[in-house]
Amino acid sequence: MPGGQLVTSINQRLPETALMADAEAVWVRPDAIREVCALLKETQGLEFNLLSSVTAVDYVEHFDVVYRLTSIPRNATAVVKARVFGRERPTLPSVSVLWKGAELQEREAYDLLGVVFSGHPNLKRILTWEGFKGHPLRRDYLEPPLPYSWPHGG
Amino acid sequence: MTLHTQPVVVNIGPHHPSTHGVFRMRLTFDGENIVDVEPVVGYLHRGTEKLAEERHYTQVITLTDRLDYVASMTNNEAYVLSCERLVGLEAPERGKYLRVIAAELQRIVSHLIGTGFFLQDLGAFATPLMYCMRERERILDLFEMLCGARITVSYMRIGGVFQDAPDEFWPALRKLLDELPRYIDELEGLITTNEIVLARTKGVSPVTPEQAINGSWTGPVLRSTGVDWDLRKAAPYDAYDKVAFDVVVGENGDNYDRYLVRIREIRESIRIVEQCVKQIEPGPVRATTAMLFKPPPGEAYVPVEAPKGELGFYLVSDGSIKPYRCHIRAPSFINLSLLREMMVGWKMSDAIVSLGSLDFNMGEVDR
Numbered sequence: 001m002p003g004g005q006l007v008t009s010i011n012q013r014l015p016e017t018a019l020m021a022d023a024e025a026v027w028v029r030p031d032a033i034r035e036v037c038a039l040l041k042e043t044q045g046l047e048f049n050l051l052s053s054v055t056a057v058d059y060v061e062h063f064d065v066v067y068r069l070t071s072i073p074r075n076a077t078a079v080v081k082a083r084v085f086g087r088e089r090p091t092l093p094s095v096s097v098l099w100k101g102a103e104l105q106e107r108e109a110y111d112l113l114g115v116v117f118s119g120h121p122n123l124k125r126i127l128t129w130e131g132f133k134g135h136p137l138r139r140d141y142l143e144p145p146l147p148y149s150w151p152h153g154g
Numbered sequence: 155m156t157l158h159t160q161p162v163v164v165n166i167g168p169h170h171p172s173t174h175g176v177f178r179m180r181l182t183f184d185g186e187n188i189v190d191v192e193p194v195v196g197y198l199h200r201g202t203e204k205l206a207e208e209r210h211y212t213q214v215i216t217l218t219d220r221l222d223y224v225a226s227m228t229n230n231e232a233y234v235l236s237c238e239r240l241v242g243l244e245a246p247e248r249g250k251y252l253r254v255i256a257a258e259l260q261r262i263v264s265h266l267i268g269t270g271f272f273l274q275d276l277g278a279f280a281t282p283l284m285y286c287m288r289e290r291e292r293i294l295d296l297f298e299m300l301c302g303a304r305i306t307v308s309y310m311r312i313g314g315v316f317q318d319a320p321d322e323f324w325p326a327l328r329k330l331l332d333e334l335p336r337y338i339d340e341l342e343g344l345i346t347t348n349e350i351v352l353a354r355t356k357g358v359s360p361v362t363p364e365q366a367i368n369g370s371w372t373g374p375v376l377r378s379t380g381v382d383w384d385l386r387k388a389a390p391y392d393a394y395d396k397v398a399f400d401v402v403v404g405e406n407g408d409n410y411d412r413y414l415v416r417i418r419e420i421r422e423s424i425r426i427v428e429q430c431v432k433q434i435e436p437g438p439v440r441a442t443t444a445m446l447f448k449p450p451p452g453e454a455y456v457p458v459e460a461p462k463g464e465l466g467f468y469l470v471s472d473g474s475i476k477p478y479r480c481h482i483r484a485p486s487f488i489n490l491s492l493l494r495e496m497m498v499g500w501k502m503s504d505a506i507v508s509l510g511s512l513d514f515n516m517g518e519v520d521r
Contacts, residue, residue, distance in 0.1 A: 050383075051370050052457070053483040057470055066468070068455065068483075072367065072381065075388050101370020101491045104193075108487075112203070127196040127520060136204055137479075 001078045009046060013039055025079035030065070030092040033082045034119075037095045040069055040078060047071045048078050051099040054106055056113045058139050063090050063115055084115065087140075094120040112137040159185050166505075168197050174271060174509070175516030179493070181505065188505055191497045193490050198520035206480035211237055211447040212312060214480065218467075219306040222486065222518040224267045227260035227297075228460040230310035235391055236467040237312045237447065239454035248437040249314030250393040255327075255430045256300065256309055257392075257458075258423040259293045262334070264461030265374075265416040265423075266290050268513035272413055273345065275510030276354055285341050292330055299323045312447055314440030327431065334424055342417055355409035359496040359508040362407065369492035373463025373485050375512060378415045379407030385459040397429040412511040448475050455483075462486050462513060482521055486514035 003021030010018040010028065014035055019027045028036045040048040048069035056065045067080040084090035094117035096102040106117040107126040114135035117123060125132060134141050167178035176197035182190035202221065206214045218229040231253055238244065245253065270286030294304040300323065301309040301316050309316050345351050361371075366379040376383055384401040386394040402418040404411030451473040457466035463485025470479040489512055496512075497505045 050367050050372075052372075052464060053370075053466070053468070053481070053488075055468060055481040055483075057479045057481075066481075068468075072383050099370060100365075100368050100495075101488055104487060104491055105370075125196075127199040129196065136201060137207075 001076050003079075006078055006080070009043075010036055010039065013043070025066075025081050027064075027081045027083055030082040030084050033065075033067070033080070034093045034095055034098065036080060037067065037069075037098055040080070041098055046078075047073050048076070049073070051095070051101050052077070054095070054102050054109060056109045056115045058113055058137065060139050061085075063113065065092060065109070065115055067095070087114075089116050090114070091116040091118050093118055094123075096120055111135070114138060161189060164502075168194075174514065175519075177514075177516055177519070179505075179509070181497075181502070183502070186501050188497050188500055188502065191493050191505070193493055195487070195490070195516075195519050198516050200521065202521045203480050203482060206477055208476065210475050211449070211477060214477065215308050215310065216306070219308055220517060221482065221484065221521060222264075222460065222462060222465075222515045223305060224515060225260050225264040225461045226305060226307045227256045227309060228264075228458060228465060230308060231257050231392070232456065232458040232460065232465045233467045234310045234312050235456040235458060236454045236469045237449070239456050240449035240452060240469060240471055241447075243313055243441060243443065245314040245392070246438045246441055247393070248318070248434060249439040249441070251430050251434040252300075252315045252319060252439060253310060254393045254397070255427055255434075256297070256307075256315070258426045258430075259296060261423045261461045262420050263290050263293050264513075265420050268416055268461075269341070269345075269413060272507070272510040272513065273351075275506050276351065282341070282344055285337075285344070289334065289337050296323065296326060296330065299326065311440060313443045314438070316440075318439045324431070327427070331424060331428055331431070335421070338417065338420055338424075346414070346417070352410065354504075354507060355413065355511070357406070358409045358504050359500060359511070360406055360408040361492060361496060365492060365495055366407065369495070370488050371463070371492065373459070373461070373489070374402075374415045374419060375412055375463070375489055377402060378404035378411040380405055385457055385464060389457065391456060391458060393430065393433075394426075396433060397426050399426050409507055409511040412513075416513070446475055448473070457483065460485055462515065462518070463489060482518075484518045484521060486516075486518040487521070489514055490519065 003026045006026040007018040007021045017032045040046050048071045050070040052068040052070045056063050062083050062085045065082045069078045109115050111125040162183045164181050168176040178194040180192040218233045219226040221229050266286040270283035273282040363379045363381045366376050399422045402415050404415045449471045453470045455468045457464045466483040468481040469477050472478040496508045
């Protein structure tokens with residue numbers, strides 16, 4: 001679904017939530033991401049019922065969290081992005097209450113990029129281990145110098 | 155007299171023959187019954203996404219082989235399709251058909267391995283697995299003819315495939331296509347109406363279509379619940395719009411249906427390859443591209459129907475020769491979302507079978 005159309009359908013029901021759009025994606029206010037996803041999931045005529053993927057991209061001055069939705073009944077896809085700022089704890093609400101499939105993927109985005117999903121039932125590292133320092137997929141991540149002194153895995 | 159039980163936490167894995175690699179489940183038992191389950195993954199994490207950021211676009215193809223290592227062809231396909239979308243390139247017709255042939259043969263391999271290990275988990279030790287491995291070997295021989303490798307193929311290239319199939323490939327493929335349906339019958343004769351298999355899998359760990367969609371399931375496990383969703387039909391790529399095939403769907407979404415969908419998909423795959431062999435015409439197999447692949451800034455995501463589900467590479471380009479970000483939408487990983495729904499309330503032995511019926515691959519889960 002083109003971003004322009006998505007902006008209209010979102011802003012119709014949640015005014016001033018969708019901020020901008022390009023040919024494929026729509027950027028929404030990060031604090032409203034859960035409402036937007038609920039809207040896209042449940043509204044008749046949109047029905048994006050499958051959350052295909054959640055991930056984030058580090059653009060150094062901000063993170064783009066990318067939600068890829070699929071509508072099985074309508075055979076359509078939508079890309080929703082939320083721009084979060086800050087390097088310490090970039091935070092936005094978790095969508096795991098809407099889709100159980102978001103749980104593992106949000107944990108992965110937290111682990112590798114350090115994006116915090118508030119309201120997630122079990123937000124901890126998944127691919128690296130407890131005690132790992134830093135978030136390896138961030139652009140400013142540096143490997144620890146040799147010899148490695150990793151803490152024991154947990 | 156009332157018996158008081160305490161919940162007991164048992165770790166299955168990470169090194170356990172039934173966990174398909176280094177996968178750990180923290181199961182909480184109340185007596186014999188499972189009350190909670192938590193997957194613990196990451197033991198095989200190699201940082202593929204990070205490695206991809208430090209390599210040229212073409213070099214990343216070799217990394218994709220090592221994700222789902224029983225389905226390397228489809229991994230290659232998903233990656234090169236996303237790369238081609240970045241620059242608006244399309245493979246020549248013959249290249250597309252060769253891709254579909256390779257991908258469908260790979261699907262047969264993956265489903266055979268899935269079925270074999272599923273039965274292994276059921277306790278049918280080694281014999282059915284060897285039946286599956288035997289057919290797999292023959293397909294791997296074909297891959298060897300195509301590209302010289304059997305597992306880590308790297309056969310697909312941006313703009314087509316590595317090389318045209320050699321002359322001896324076609325008679326060998328013909329022989330395989332003639333014999334494979336009979337072998338599948340043989341395998342099915344062992345399993346599909348087997349009383350022990352039916353008793354152990356029918357009605358065990360059922361998943362409803364609503365649950366499956368909510369848990370972001372894709373691929374055979376989603377179709378086993380009755381949802382008609384196949385990316386080869388929904389968003390055809392390569393030559394899938396030119397071949398006829400049916401989307402196999404199950405009914406109950408239980409362990410038995412998950413097995414049955416895979417076996418039936420093998421038959422559909424044979425049908426697709428048959429049509430490709432008929433339709434393929436001589437011509438170039440690879441578009442002429444620059445020596446160094448350097449896409450303009452932008453992003454691309456082309457999902458493909460991998461044997462395990464929707465596989466896609468989300469590539470973000472900043473205009474350089476290396477991907478700025480390469481996110482892998484790994485179906486095996488995301489299909490683990492519903493472990494709790496599948497296992498809670500069932501017994502330990504059922505949990506092992508349910509895990510086998512998911513047919514995940516740790517190389518892809520941990521990336």
